[in-house]
Structure formats: C-alpha cells, structure tokens
Amino acid sequence: MKNNHLRYRFIAVLILLFLFYVIANFASHLVTPTRYTIDKTTPIYLSQSYLIDDTKNLHTQQILDNLNSFTAKPFEHIDWNFTPRNYWLLVDLDNRSQQNEKIVAHFDNPMVDHLTVYHLDSHNNIITTTRLGDLESELSLFQYSVPHIRLTITAQSKQKLLLKVDTTGISKTPVNLYGEAEFQDLTRSQTAIWGIFVGVLIMAALYNLVLFFGIKDRVYLIYIGYIISAIILMGGVLGFGFYLWPLSWQLFFQKYIVVSNYAIALFTLAFCTMFLRYHKEQCWRYKLSIYLMLLMFCLGISCFFIAENIAAPIFFAVLVLLYIVCIIMIYRKLRSGFRWAKFYVVSWIPLIIGAAIQPLELTGVLPYSFAIRHAFLVAILCEVVLMAMALADRVRYQREKALYHATHTEQTKLLNSAMLKQAYMSLQLKQRRASLCLIRITDFHSLSHILNQTQSSQLVVAIAKSLELQLSKEREFINLESNLDTCPRIADLSNGVLAFISIKTQSAQSLHDKLTKIRKSLPKHHPVQGFDLQLSYAMGYCILDGESGFDTWLQNGYFSLTEAPQTSYPNNQSKLIPVTMNISLAAAFQNALKTNQLTIYHQPQIDLRTGQTIGSEALLRWPNAPYEQINIEALILLAERTGLINKLTLWVLEQACQDIAKFNHAGFFKHKVSVNLSAKNLMIHNLIEKIENTLLKHNVPAKQLKFELTESALIANQQQMIHLVEQLTRLGIEVILDDFGTGYSSLNCFVSYNFSTLKIDKSFIIGLPTHSANRVIVKAAIEMAHSLGLKVTAEGVEDVTTQQLLKAMEADYGQGYYYSKAIAVDDYLLWLAENKQAN
The missing domain is CATH 3.30.70.270 (Reverse transcriptase/Diguanylate cyclase domain)
Structure with a gap:
C-alpha cells in the first residue's frame, strides 16, 4: 500500500512539472509585445520630452508655443505620483522610409480620466485631436479598455504626438507605438491573460460556492469575496472590467478603485483569520485582526468621500500593517504544527511579490513592460490557485480528522x-x-x-x-x-x-x-x-x-x-446498579451534570393571606434510574466535597431562568423562583456578572429571581458574603435567610445582611399543632422578623391546621406538601393554571 502511495505521488509530480512547462511555454509568447514597438521594427525614429504643469492652468496654445521648454528626457524619468497636476507628453516622429507607415499609439492606462491626444505636423499645427479617458463619453468598449489611436506617418516626414494627461489618482500613462501587426499581438496577449484570469477566478468562485452549500463553512464565502474583489480591482487597473460589467458599473469601480483595494485587503485578512481558525481561539491575535478589519472597513468607506490621490497613500500604509498582522498569525500557526497550511503559506509569496511590483511600477521605480504591467494579475492568479489547493488540503485534513475521531476514542486512540x-x-x-x-x-x-x-x-x-x-x-x-x-x-x-x-x-x-x-x-x-x-x-x-x-x-x-x-x-x-455514596457516584453525578441528565423541580410558595402562589423554590432532582431515590441533600454535600458545587449552582441558575421565561410566556409575570446558594459559591469567578448575563440571556427581570442562603453559609467568609448580598440586592434580587433556627449565627446577621425574607426551617413547622414549644419559637421568630422589616416563609406545611396556625401567627408565606410536592416544570405549569382558576 505504501509503495502504491509513493508511485501515485511520483505520477502527480510528473503531471505538475508538465503543467508548469506548458504554462512557461505559453507565457513566453505572451510577454513579448512591448519589445516590438515601431522604433525597433520600422525606420521611424522617436524622441521624447515632457512638461509637468503643477498649476493645471496651461492651455493647449500656450503649450504649442513653448514646446522648446519641454524636458528632453524619456518618459521613464517623469515623476509620476498622486499629486493633482497635468502631464504634457511630446513624442517626435521621424519617418525616414520611402513609404507611409500606419502606426497605433497605445496609452496603457485605462483608468486615466481625461487623455487628449494632438497629432501635429512638422510646423506644430494640429492635424487631429482625439479625446480618450474613462470620463469621456461615446467611446467604444475597446477604446475604454485599451486607450489608443491610429494614425499614418507619411514617407520622409516629421510629425509629433502631444498628449495631455489630466487625471486623479493613477497618473502614469505608458506610451507605446506599434505597427498594426504588433498591436494585434499586444491585444491578443492581453485578451489571453484577461480571459485566463477571469475564467480561472470565476470557476474557482463557483466551485467554492458549491463547497459552501455542501460544507457550510464561512471561509468559502470569504474566499469568494476575495476573488470578486480581485476581479473588480484588476478589471479597473487593466481595463478588462469594461467587458464584465455595465459601463456605468465599471466607471463607478474605477472612480473608487481604492475601495476595491481595501476590499481585497479586508478579505485577505478575514480569510487568513478564518482559514487558520483564530475565530475558534478568541486570542489577542484574533482581536488584533478584527480591529484591523474594522479600521480597513472605515477607511474603505471614507474613500467615497475623499480624493483618490489622498486615499491611495493611506492604503499603502495600511497594507504594511496587513502584512505584519498576517505574518504574525501565520508564524504562530506554523510553530504549532499546522501542516495542512503549507499551500496557504506558499500562496503569500506571489502575492507579496506582485503587490510590491504594482506600486513600484506605477510610481516609476520599476521600468514599464508588458510582463511587469501584468505581474500583479499573474500573482493573484497564482495565489488564488494556491489558496484553492490550501482549502482542498484543509478539507481533506478535516475529513481525515473527523473520520478518525468518529472511529477512535480521543484519549486512547483505540477504535470506538x-x-x-x-x-x-x-x-x-x-x-x-x-x-x-x-x-x-x-x-x-x-x-x-x-x-x-x-x-x-x-x-x-x-x-x-x-x-x-x-x-x-x-x-x-x-x-x-x-x-x-x-x-x-x-x-x-x-x-x-x-x-x-x-x-x-x-x-x-x-x-x-x-x-x-x-x-x-x-x-x-x-x-x-x-x-x-x-x-x-x-x-x-x-x-x-x-x-x-x-x-x-x-x-x-x-x-x-x-x-x-x-x-x-x-x-x-x-x-440495577447498586448505589453507594462513593467516588464512582461522584463521577456519575459529574457526568449527569455535563450531559444535562439532572433537572429541577418546583415546589410552590403560597401567600397565606390571599392564598395566591407567589413563587416557587427550585429543587435539584436526578430522575435517571437508579439515582432517583438518592437523598438530594447528600448529593449536594457530595458536590461540595468534590468541587462540583459551583458548576452545579450555575447550572441550576441557568435552568431556573429558563423556567422563569416559561412562566412569563404562560402569563405568570409575577412568579418568582428561589435558588439556593452555598458558601462555596463565593469561589465562582465573576459570580454577579454571570448572574446578570444569565438573566439577560433569558430576558428575565432580576426581581423574579431570589437566592436562599443558609445560616451556615454566613459563618465562613463573612465579609465576602456580606458584599455578595449587597451586590445581589443592588441588582434587584431578593436574598432569603434559609433554614432559620438550625445554624449557629447570632442575631447580628440581621443587621449585617440585607435580607428580604426569613425562612423558618421545616423542623419547627412539622408537628407545630402538637408541640407548644415550637409554636412559641415560631411565633417569636415571626414577630422578630416583622419588627426588622422582613417577610417570613414557613417551610414544611403539611396540613390545614398548620396553615391556620401560621396564618394566625401572621406568617407571610407557606411552603410544603399541603400545597404540592416538588414537581417538574411542565406539571408545575399545569398546577399553576389550575391553582389560578381555583383562586
């Protein structure tokens, strides 16, 4: 099997080398047009000179009268930049042959706004005037995408071409003169490269759209966004966009070409972030990429309101930040062993090289040639192909990983x-x-x-x-x-x-x-x-x-x-599995908590004066056999001893808020739910924030949630508990002193803590009609609580006599089996509906 694998890899390498040979051979026929201008193929001699009008106020006649003041240097010496000014270019044509020569003047800048071409005779008289540029109307698509004019130079004559370049943004306008055949070669080469570029990118976009519908991964949409932005950008810079969109669209894209630059940069960073799965980590690198994307988005929007000559230099500065952030993210993933990202890393090589060549050529640092002019387009094409390979490699790796995890256990790596x-x-x-x-x-x-x-x-x-x-x-x-x-x-x-x-x-x-x-x-x-x-x-x-x-x-x-x-x-x-309070039960209890096998039941709390249900206490239950008969208090103790209590409390809080939302949906908007808090819960990090977030998550008012604290919880970490009660009270949550009479705290706790209710332990309530001592204690507790402004809840009401005694003692609320045992939330909703009708 291994030998077959190596054999297939060898065949794949041979195919790749063959394809590279075909591409190289094809490219060798495409990069030659600019080598065959008329000064190299015909006896026409050229000389170049230029004048830069920083004022933009010189008129044509003034220029014609002062042609001798032009700087007699090739156009490569012109200081092309984004500064608003006019460029006057002069080409002297000396036809020394014995026959007329038909030539084509090509002005390789389809983004120029206004390009006026004057054909002059030897006495500087204007023979013809041609107006080109993307802001000129009534031009053919060919003239928009490939600005050019055709003219005839008579035998043994000297003529001139005078060009006025008036544009905002990219001003560099290479001027090349070709014979008819050579110009056809140029357009053929351009069309071939444009067709290959657009065809490959559209096929890549369609293929990845199919992958998105199949895999539902957002990275494919970002990749398609990158492809579309690349087509728009290069269609504007090179001119083939006139054949892709309506004329008005293309003129809009060219007017705001910097926006396309920001779009492709934004999608590049978004793809890098998503492809390398930083959105799963939420680390500082992810946050840095988000901030940079927001910056680029804002700057891109601002380009609709500021001039291109101002927006372009800002973009080139932001581009440096983009490279730095992406290199940081890629480097970190490479160090962590992201072996499937190799194609993506390689894809940055042509992008970096191509992105550097384009501004260097536009600003005159690199000489103009057909190859350099299309270098960025070829770089993007190579990058898109490599990115597609990277995505395919990523899918393959994820598929293998998913298959492995589906058939093997994570820890032992054995079959599952x-x-x-x-x-x-x-x-x-x-x-x-x-x-x-x-x-x-x-x-x-x-x-x-x-x-x-x-x-x-x-x-x-x-x-x-x-x-x-x-x-x-x-x-x-x-x-x-x-x-x-x-x-x-x-x-x-x-x-x-x-x-x-x-x-x-x-x-x-x-x-x-x-x-x-x-x-x-x-x-x-x-x-x-x-x-x-x-x-x-x-x-x-x-x-x-x-x-x-x-x-x-x-x-x-x-x-x-x-x-x-x-x-x-x-x-x-x-x-049935035998149940004992041991470490195995703790493990089962922990698993039940993680897998939502636990639930909470509700036991109603009744207003003794009106008979109305004012709320309920959320009580933990483990309904799965054979654990449903386990003493819940013992489970809570087990949770405290094994460190599960904090997770358990947060889980009960989540379930209680879900149930409150159900009560509200059913129309019980005043119904409150009590949740028990332990002293151990003080160790929960940002407990108040977690409580607030849970309330907001389920759209539950704080006043519908109550917390019950036992007296024993008040003894440990007293200052922290006082602070917690104050925070809960400020949040609007009532805090109840639970199991009053069973602890060892002094009466000082009523002064230190901001309780709303005192809850008398059921051990004093059960048997209340027959125990006179209990009646004295309960009555004293009720009177003391009322004198301190507290409400009183009696827990353990199991018969009508007990209810009447508590009502006579002026207790506020009752809870116990006389009203209902603790029941599941759906049953409790039915009980509420029936109890509401009964009242």
Missing part, C-alpha cells in the same frame, strides 16, 4: 463503538452468528480518580495491547478495521470497557471458558510512577439474535458486566 456497530451491521447483513464479548477493568471509576487522564489512558492502552495479543491467537475474533496494517480487533467503549466480537458457532459454556482463559492472561498489575496497581477484570458476553438492534445488543452486553464477573445475562433482562 462506531467501528463495533459497523461490524455488527456487516454481520447482520450476512446473517452470521456472532457474540459480543466485553472485558471491564474492575473499579475503573475509582482508579480514574487516582490516576490523571494520561495515566488512565495509558492503563487502558496497555491492557488493550495485552488483550489484542491474546485475541490474535484465535481466528474466531474478527478484525474491526481491515485497511490498516495492525488490523485491530478491540473497541474501547470508554470507562474501562473493551469490546470484541466472536463469530465462532459454539455453546455459551465454551465461549465462557475461552473468555475466562483470556481474562486470566491479562495483566494483574500496572506500574504507575512507582505504584503497583492491583487489577482485576469482569467479563460478559451477549449472543446476536438477529432481531434486536445494535443498541440492545450492546446494552445486554453491559448488563452481563453489571451483575457480576464471569456471568452472562439473557437478552432483554435489566439489572
């Missing part, structure tokens, strides 16, 4: 359940008998909390290698992937479970004995940094019955592991 499922589907299609075999590392959850992630993965890989070695001795265990040299038979199902498939027709006892033998051969110890882990394994299997699906097959295999080692369960027989 996807390959196991593929093997199952193949066996089912062939109607072959097969057995799913599982090996599990006993107490892997506990071990994974002893080991770090890397060590846990190394443990699984070591056992998988040993298991693979054992399976390779038996032909009955099939390969799950056959296109690799290793031909692996094992799939990693995570959590220390390895799976493989036997296709041998055998009895359950025979398979059991074989798996027992394999299990006994697996490592009993695993060294980790000087420690010798003691390992044991559970095994199980499930026979494919041809009717159940893959998920059922796999589930039954797990059931065989759950009951006990070395035992297989028949299909469709479930077993």
Whole structure:
C-alpha cells in the first residue's frame, strides 16, 4: 500500500512539472509585445520630452508655443505620483522610409480620466485631436479598455504626438507605438491573460460556492469575496472590467478603485483569520485582526468621500500593517504544527511579490513592460490557485480528522463503538452468528480518580495491547478495521470497557471458558510512577439474535458486566446498579451534570393571606434510574466535597431562568423562583456578572429571581458574603435567610445582611399543632422578623391546621406538601393554571 502511495505521488509530480512547462511555454509568447514597438521594427525614429504643469492652468496654445521648454528626457524619468497636476507628453516622429507607415499609439492606462491626444505636423499645427479617458463619453468598449489611436506617418516626414494627461489618482500613462501587426499581438496577449484570469477566478468562485452549500463553512464565502474583489480591482487597473460589467458599473469601480483595494485587503485578512481558525481561539491575535478589519472597513468607506490621490497613500500604509498582522498569525500557526497550511503559506509569496511590483511600477521605480504591467494579475492568479489547493488540503485534513475521531476514542486512540456497530451491521447483513464479548477493568471509576487522564489512558492502552495479543491467537475474533496494517480487533467503549466480537458457532459454556482463559492472561498489575496497581477484570458476553438492534445488543452486553464477573445475562433482562455514596457516584453525578441528565423541580410558595402562589423554590432532582431515590441533600454535600458545587449552582441558575421565561410566556409575570446558594459559591469567578448575563440571556427581570442562603453559609467568609448580598440586592434580587433556627449565627446577621425574607426551617413547622414549644419559637421568630422589616416563609406545611396556625401567627408565606410536592416544570405549569382558576 505504501509503495502504491509513493508511485501515485511520483505520477502527480510528473503531471505538475508538465503543467508548469506548458504554462512557461505559453507565457513566453505572451510577454513579448512591448519589445516590438515601431522604433525597433520600422525606420521611424522617436524622441521624447515632457512638461509637468503643477498649476493645471496651461492651455493647449500656450503649450504649442513653448514646446522648446519641454524636458528632453524619456518618459521613464517623469515623476509620476498622486499629486493633482497635468502631464504634457511630446513624442517626435521621424519617418525616414520611402513609404507611409500606419502606426497605433497605445496609452496603457485605462483608468486615466481625461487623455487628449494632438497629432501635429512638422510646423506644430494640429492635424487631429482625439479625446480618450474613462470620463469621456461615446467611446467604444475597446477604446475604454485599451486607450489608443491610429494614425499614418507619411514617407520622409516629421510629425509629433502631444498628449495631455489630466487625471486623479493613477497618473502614469505608458506610451507605446506599434505597427498594426504588433498591436494585434499586444491585444491578443492581453485578451489571453484577461480571459485566463477571469475564467480561472470565476470557476474557482463557483466551485467554492458549491463547497459552501455542501460544507457550510464561512471561509468559502470569504474566499469568494476575495476573488470578486480581485476581479473588480484588476478589471479597473487593466481595463478588462469594461467587458464584465455595465459601463456605468465599471466607471463607478474605477472612480473608487481604492475601495476595491481595501476590499481585497479586508478579505485577505478575514480569510487568513478564518482559514487558520483564530475565530475558534478568541486570542489577542484574533482581536488584533478584527480591529484591523474594522479600521480597513472605515477607511474603505471614507474613500467615497475623499480624493483618490489622498486615499491611495493611506492604503499603502495600511497594507504594511496587513502584512505584519498576517505574518504574525501565520508564524504562530506554523510553530504549532499546522501542516495542512503549507499551500496557504506558499500562496503569500506571489502575492507579496506582485503587490510590491504594482506600486513600484506605477510610481516609476520599476521600468514599464508588458510582463511587469501584468505581474500583479499573474500573482493573484497564482495565489488564488494556491489558496484553492490550501482549502482542498484543509478539507481533506478535516475529513481525515473527523473520520478518525468518529472511529477512535480521543484519549486512547483505540477504535470506538462506531467501528463495533459497523461490524455488527456487516454481520447482520450476512446473517452470521456472532457474540459480543466485553472485558471491564474492575473499579475503573475509582482508579480514574487516582490516576490523571494520561495515566488512565495509558492503563487502558496497555491492557488493550495485552488483550489484542491474546485475541490474535484465535481466528474466531474478527478484525474491526481491515485497511490498516495492525488490523485491530478491540473497541474501547470508554470507562474501562473493551469490546470484541466472536463469530465462532459454539455453546455459551465454551465461549465462557475461552473468555475466562483470556481474562486470566491479562495483566494483574500496572506500574504507575512507582505504584503497583492491583487489577482485576469482569467479563460478559451477549449472543446476536438477529432481531434486536445494535443498541440492545450492546446494552445486554453491559448488563452481563453489571451483575457480576464471569456471568452472562439473557437478552432483554435489566439489572440495577447498586448505589453507594462513593467516588464512582461522584463521577456519575459529574457526568449527569455535563450531559444535562439532572433537572429541577418546583415546589410552590403560597401567600397565606390571599392564598395566591407567589413563587416557587427550585429543587435539584436526578430522575435517571437508579439515582432517583438518592437523598438530594447528600448529593449536594457530595458536590461540595468534590468541587462540583459551583458548576452545579450555575447550572441550576441557568435552568431556573429558563423556567422563569416559561412562566412569563404562560402569563405568570409575577412568579418568582428561589435558588439556593452555598458558601462555596463565593469561589465562582465573576459570580454577579454571570448572574446578570444569565438573566439577560433569558430576558428575565432580576426581581423574579431570589437566592436562599443558609445560616451556615454566613459563618465562613463573612465579609465576602456580606458584599455578595449587597451586590445581589443592588441588582434587584431578593436574598432569603434559609433554614432559620438550625445554624449557629447570632442575631447580628440581621443587621449585617440585607435580607428580604426569613425562612423558618421545616423542623419547627412539622408537628407545630402538637408541640407548644415550637409554636412559641415560631411565633417569636415571626414577630422578630416583622419588627426588622422582613417577610417570613414557613417551610414544611403539611396540613390545614398548620396553615391556620401560621396564618394566625401572621406568617407571610407557606411552603410544603399541603400545597404540592416538588414537581417538574411542565406539571408545575399545569398546577399553576389550575391553582389560578381555583383562586
């Protein structure tokens, strides 16, 4: 397979060399036109001189009367720049042949505004006057795109061409005189390059548009934007845009050509940012690119209101910043090993060279020639092709990466359940008998909390290698992937479970004995940094019955592991996992939090005076079997001890705000929800900001959210807790003192903290009718709270007598099973609707 791969690469290199030869040979025929002007092909002698009118006030007759004052130097010596002024160019023509010569004068600047050409005789009299330029009307598209005039120089005569260049922006106007045949070669070469450029770019744009619809990646739209900007820019600079757009469009593009420059620069930076995936990192380089894009966008818009001679120098300065930022981003990615970005890096070479040649030629630093004139166009063409190759390489890499991640586990790099499922589907299609075999590392959850992630993965890989070695001795265990040299038979199902498939027709006892033998051969110890882990394994299997699906097959295999080692369960027989408060439960609880297996239930809080529901308390629940019977207080304690409490609190806050939004949508706009806070939550970074963002995210008013703090939470970090309560109060959120009477805080807490409500613990409320001491304590607490301006909520109301007693004691709110147990949000909404009708 490797030899075939090398052979195909060699063929691809040969094809590439052949294409380069064709391109080079074709280009050699295109770069020659400017070598064959009339002074090189006919006995016509030329001399050049010029005059620069900085005032722009000299008239034609004044110029004609002072032709001797012109500077007798070739036009290459002219100081072409963006300063507003007129250029007068004089070409003396001396035809020393014995016959008339037909020539074509080509003025290679299709962006010139006004170009007036005077054909003079030997006495400086005007023979003809021709007006060209993109601001002149009634010209043909050919005259717009290729400014030129045709004239005849009689035999043995001297004539002159006087040119007036009056333009804003790019003023350099190369003047070349050709014979008819040579001018046709020039136009042929130009048309060929223009056609190739436009054709390749349009095909690239269409192809990437198809890719966008298929892949939905924004980078393809940015790439298309770059292509369109390049076509507009080069169509204006070189003139072929007159054949692409309506005349009014092209004149608009040429008038604001600097805007096109900013557009191509902006798309270049946006493509660099998106292609290299900086938008995924949100680092300072990404922010720098965003700021530069905003700057270029603003400067581009300003070009509609300022003159081109002012806007162009600003753009060239910004271009330097663009190169610096892009080089910084590319360099960082190259150092991090972005091997698929090689084509993109190479694509910058022609762009940098071409972008440097264009302004150098326009300002006269580089001599004019056909090749130099079209260098930037060829550079963009090469860049677009290389960028297309870079995008293709990126797609290939992402596809390979996605396929690898879809079929391998991220940590151990072993095959995952996807390959196991593929093997199952193949066996089912062939109607072959097969057995799913599982090996599990006993107490892997506990071990994974002893080991770090890397060590846990190394443990699984070591056992998988040993298991693979054992399976390779038996032909009955099939390969799950056959296109690799290793031909692996094992799939990693995570959590220390390895799976493989036997296709041998055998009895359950025979398979059991074989798996027992394999299990006994697996490592009993695993060294980790000087420690010798003691390992044991559970095994199980499930026979494919041809009717159940893959998920059922796999589930039954797990059931065989759950009951006990070395035992297989028949299909469709479930077993409950024993639940104890250990580290495995903490891991399961953490996973439930990450995968949204938890939920919150609502228990209503009732206004004892009106009977109306004023709100509810959000209570955590874990409804998945076998965890639904676990004591929630114990889970909260477990979360605090394992560091999960902060994530849990933020998750409950998110769910509570979602539910408040549901209540508002149902018309319960005054309904409030209470959420419990722990002292551990003080460690949440920017807690107040997170609370504000969550409220804004769900469009929930702060007054509909309440927080409950237990007395024990007030003892630790008292100053921080006081500050937190003050911040919540300023935000408009009520803070409630929860479980009053069970803690050890003094009455000073009522002075230090800005509570709105005192919540009496249910231990004082349950049995209130029969315990006189409790009645005294509750009544005293209510009177004290009211004297301090606090509301009182009694928790644990379970009968009408208790409700009447609390109402007589003037408690404000009640909560308990007498009204409703805690129920899911959808059921609670129904309860609210019914309770509203009842009231």
